[in-house]
Amino acid sequence: MALDPTTIRRIANLSRIRVEHDQLEPLSRELNGILGWIEQLNEVNVAGVEPLTGGAQMAMKMRDDVVTDGGYPEKILANAPDRNRQFFAVPKVVE
Amino acid sequence: MAYAIEGTTGPWEVVVGLEVHAQVISQSKLFSGSSAAFGAEPNTQVSFVDAGFPGMLPVINRECVAQAVRTGLGLNAVIHKVSRFDRKNYFYADMPQGYQISQYEHPVVGTGIVEVELADGSVKQIGVTRLHLEQDAGKSLHDQHTTKTFIDLNRSGVALMEIVSEPDIRSPEEAGAYLRKLRSILRYLGTCDGNMEEGSMRADVNVSVRKAGEPYRTRCEIKNVNSIRFVMQAVEAEAARQVEVWESGGEVRQETRLFDSNRGITRPMRSKEDAHDYRYFPDPDLLPLVLEQSWIDALKASLPELPDAKQARFRSDYGLTQYDAAVLVAEKATADFFETVAKGRDPKIAANWVTGDFFAALNRAGASIETSPVSAANLGALLDLIVDKTINGRIAKDVFEAMVETGKDPAAIVEEKGLKQVTDTGAIDAAVDAIVAANPDKVAEYRSGREKLFGFFVGQTMKAMAGKGNPALINDTLKRRLA
Numbered sequence: 001m002a003l004d005p006t007t008i009r010r011i012a013n014l015s016r017i018r019v020e021h022d023q024l025e026p027l028s029r030e031l032n033g034i035l036g037w038i039e040q041l042n043e044v045n046v047a048g049v050e051p052l053t054g055g056a057q058m059a060m061k062m063r064d065d066v067v068t069d070g071g072y073p074e075k076i077l078a079n080a081p082d083r084n085r086q087f088f089a090v091p092k093v094v095e
Numbered sequence: 096m097a098y099a100i101e102g103t104t105g106p107w108e109v110v111v112g113l114e115v116h117a118q119v120i121s122q123s124k125l126f127s128g129s130s131a132a133f134g135a136e137p138n139t140q141v142s143f144v145d146a147g148f149p150g151m152l153p154v155i156n157r158e159c160v161a162q163a164v165r166t167g168l169g170l171n172a173v174i175h176k177v178s179r180f181d182r183k184n185y186f187y188a189d190m191p192q193g194y195q196i197s198q199y200e201h202p203v204v205g206t207g208i209v210e211v212e213l214a215d216g217s218v219k220q221i222g223v224t225r226l227h228l229e230q231d232a233g234k235s236l237h238d239q240h241t242t243k244t245f246i247d248l249n250r251s252g253v254a255l256m257e258i259v260s261e262p263d264i265r266s267p268e269e270a271g272a273y274l275r276k277l278r279s280i281l282r283y284l285g286t287c288d289g290n291m292e293e294g295s296m297r298a299d300v301n302v303s304v305r306k307a308g309e310p311y312r313t314r315c316e317i318k319n320v321n322s323i324r325f326v327m328q329a330v331e332a333e334a335a336r337q338v339e340v341w342e343s344g345g346e347v348r349q350e351t352r353l354f355d356s357n358r359g360i361t362r363p364m365r366s367k368e369d370a371h372d373y374r375y376f377p378d379p380d381l382l383p384l385v386l387e388q389s390w391i392d393a394l395k396a397s398l399p400e401l402p403d404a405k406q407a408r409f410r411s412d413y414g415l416t417q418y419d420a421a422v423l424v425a426e427k428a429t430a431d432f433f434e435t436v437a438k439g440r441d442p443k444i445a446a447n448w449v450t451g452d453f454f455a456a457l458n459r460a461g462a463s464i465e466t467s468p469v470s471a472a473n474l475g476a477l478l479d480l481i482v483d484k485t486i487n488g489r490i491a492k493d494v495f496e497a498m499v500e501t502g503k504d505p506a507a508i509v510e511e512k513g514l515k516q517v518t519d520t521g522a523i524d525a526a527v528d529a530i531v532a533a534n535p536d537k538v539a540e541y542r543s544g545r546e547k548l549f550g551f552f553v554g555q556t557m558k559a560m561a562g563k564g565n566p567a568l569i570n571d572t573l574k575r576r577l578a
Contacts, residue, residue, distance in 0.1 A: 014372055016186050059385035065122045065158030069142035070129030076141045076248065086137040087245035090188040092237065 003031050098266030100304060102338045107304045109334040110311060111264035113326070115277060117256045117287035118231065118295035119162045125230055125254035126153030126196065133293060137247040145252035147191030152380055159254040160384065161394055162286040163203050163228050166256055168395050169284045170223050172207025176388065178227075180381045183373045189233035189246050197257075199375045202227035203384060209260075209280070210403060211272035212421055221273050222261030231255050256287065262301065262311065267327035274298065274323045275425070279402050283427050291322050298326050300354075302333040304341070312337075313347045317354050317361055329354040333361045405430055413442035422450050428464045435471035440478050448474060452492065456499045468502040469495070477505040489562050490514050518565045520572070523556075526564065527572045530555045541577055552577065 003011075005024040008031065012019040019027060073086050082089040099106035124131050127144035144151040167174050179201040182194040204226035211219050233251040235244050258277065264270050278289035278296060289296050298321075303314035317333060320326045332354070337347050352361040400408070402424045409420040409430075423433045423446065437445035453474060457467060477494060480486050486494060486509055497508045509515060517523065530552060531538055541548040552573050557564050 010372075014184075014186075014374070058382060060155055060382040062157035062160065063128070063154045065156050066128065067123045067130045068128030069123075069144075070127075070140045073136075073138040073141070076138050076143075076146050082243070084240065084243065084245055086139075087236070087239075087247055088138075088188075089240070089243045089245055092240075092242050092244045093188055093235065 003028055003035065098268065100334050100338045102342050104342055106307070107334070107338045107341075108307055109265060109330065110262050110303045110305060110314070111266075111270050111330055112262035112301040112314075113260045113264065113270065113273060114299040114301070115258045115260075115274070116231075116297050116299075117166075117258060117281055117289070119159050119228075119254035119256055120286055120288060121156060121158050121162065121254055123156055124252040125156055125159050125228065127252050129252070131253045133295075135249055137245075138249065140249040141251065145191075145248055147193065153196065153378075155381070155384065156254065159228060160203065160386070162254070162284075163226060163256055164386070164391060164394050165284050165398060166258070166281065166286045167204030167207065167226055168391075168398060169280045169286075169401055170204070170207035170209060170226065170258070172223055172226065173205035174386070174391050175201065175203055175205055176386045176391075177201070178203040178384045180228075180378045180384070181375045182378045183229075183375055185373060187232065188244060189235045189248070189251070191233070191248065191251065195230050195232065196378055196381070197229035197375075198227035203386075209273060209276055211269065211276050212417075213268060213272060216417065219263075219269065219272075221263045221269070224259040224261050226256055226258045229255050229257055262303075262314075267330045270300070270330050271323050271327045274326060276402070278323075279425055283399055283401050285399075294321060297321050300326055300329050300333070302330055302337070303347070304334050304337045312341075313349050315347065315350055315352050315361070317352050318364060320354050325354060325356050328356070328359060329361060332359055336361060399427075409433075413437060413446070415442065415446050419446045419450055426464065432464055432467075432471045436475045436478070438475070440475060440482070444478060445475075448478065452495055456495070460499065468500070469498045473498060473504050480505055480509065484516055484518065484565065485509060486514055487516050487563070487566050489557070489566075490516065493562075514563060516565050517560055517563050518568060520568065522560070523564055523568050523572050526556050526559045527552075527569070527576050530559060531576055538577065549573065549577075 005028055008024055008028050009019065077083050077086065077088065080088050097108070099108060101107075119125070119131075121131050123129060124142075124145060127142040129142040129145055130140040132140065142151075144153055164174055178198055180196050181199040183197045183199065184194040186193060202225040206225070207223035209221045209223060211221060213219060231250050231253040233246055233248040235246055237244050239245045260273065264273060278287075278291075281287040281296070282289045287296060291297065297319050300317040300320055301314045302317065303312045305312050315333060315337070317329050320329050333352070340347050351364045353364045354361050405424045406417075406420045409415045409423060410417065413420075415423070422429075424430045429449075433445060433449045436449060453467075453469065456469065457463065460468070462468065474495075477491060477498065480494070481488060481491050490509075494505050494508050494514060497503070497512070498505060501508070534552075534555070537548055537551065541552070553566070553569055556569050556573065557566070560569075
């Protein structure tokens with residue numbers, strides 16, 4: 001797989017990262033280098049091997065359905081760049 | 096007759112699939128311990144997990160998984176003993192993590208079936224493709240400020256079940272019937288309250304059109320439709336739009352649209368142009384969800400009787416018609432009410448009263464079965480008064496109206512208003528004699544063959560007795576006197 005500048009621009013857009021035009025070429029080289037390195041994994045024969053879903057061979061732990069958290073709006077809003085009363089405030093996004 | 100859109104080139108078949116988002120009933124959220132209750136002050140039911148703070152780890156709520164499994168069992172679906180959570184990546188201001196934890200490749204519930212009944216009495220099976228668990232997003236308020244949107248994260252992280260149907264739906268009517276049935280099953284199971292006004296059940300509607308016998312054409316997805324009526328209208332409007340596009344030589348583009356209920360049309364949703372590029376990958380914070388068969392079996396054993404089974408039982412045990420049984424089982428509270436009224440009484444008469452006068456009274460009062468002024472016990476007592484001939488059927492209607500107004504029990508109302516049926520043959524004879532004496536011309540006409548006049552004599556006698564005469568005795572007496 002190789003990433004051309006158009007694909008890079010699209011990924012950057014989806015990720016809300018601004019990429020200047022003169023960065024596209026070097027970024028493309030860098031990412032393709034990483035991908036090429038990762039793609040070596042394709043050489044391993046994994047026919048008949050179950051996918052490994054985690055480092056530990058165990059199932060997910062579950063918790064009981066009780067309310068144990070929340071109730072601290074000031075802490076939640078502490079890093080908000082902008083707020084109004086107890087709401088986060090962001091530039092208007094409306095359909 | 097199958098539903099079709101008539102175009103200039105002939106009929107078009109409508110193909111619909113529904114994705115229903117149903118909010119899971121639970122105390123706390125899917126992956127955090129904050130409250131899932133509706134309507135609290137903004138951002139008071141938010142943990143650091145729900146707000147997407149760095150380094151916070153999700154831990155799954157066992158009850159939310161149980162609710163998904165119960166729902167799967169209620170939809171006659173396959174339960175997957177191993178499933179997995181993935182990240183669905185997109186940016187939106189009310190989703191602080193930058194991704195939604197969802198189940199993409201391996202949902203907890205697989206294929207199932209929902210049976211719907213249509214107006215012509217036919218039954219249709221709608222396939223369920225899958226049901227998976229995912230997080231809800233926060234809530235955006237756009238109308239509080241001229242240039243800003245306000246965000247409340249209380250709903251962020253609440254558990255949702257996404258229930259995806261096969262594209263088996265062929266008309267607005269079928270779409271409505273499927274949603275009503277699904278909501279009924281969810282409410283019976285107690286896994287979702289089905290309240291579309293509060294947003295605890297919302298539907299994405301996939302619509303395409305085709306000529307008979309063709310493979311599927313391109314579909315459009317109408318997002319977030321929040322009432323059954325609007326879903327039905329959206330199907331019709333979108334299908335008509337697509338027929339027009341195809342017939343004018345154009346091509347329907349696969350896109351996300353919105354239904355404008357004021358104008359009754361759909362329009363493209365620009366912000367979702369890239370939306371299908373979600374870059375799913377397995378959530379590295381979460382291990383696979385593994386369920387024990389014994390746990391699934393225990394959940395299955397504790398399921399309540401569901402609408403289909405209850406409807407079958409109402410028909411076989413009580414001899415009700417398919418229609419009456421369907422109406423009575425749609426809501427569990429209604430079914431319970433009916434069974435209380437029918438207990439030890441004639442079930443068909445009970446069904447007639449519940450679906451007739453009782454429903455009409457609730458409608459008029461804008462009341463629900465929970466807030467009904469007439470209890471099931473009192474309605475049953477009213478039927479007893481008819482059976483033991485304390486009152487006649489005509490008077491029973493008046494007593495019922497008084498029950499609706501006052502909430503009193505029927506015996507008290509009959510006593511108070513002196514509505515007891517007159518079965519004293521002497522009193523009936525006297526009333527009949529008076530009517531016959533006062534209408535010699537009508538009596539002559541009747542005797543010469545105008546038998547329709549019998550009803551007139553019954554009516555006059557009943558009127559003279561203030562409605563309280565025993566109808567059977569009045570009939571007998573009149574027949575004898577007029578012979």
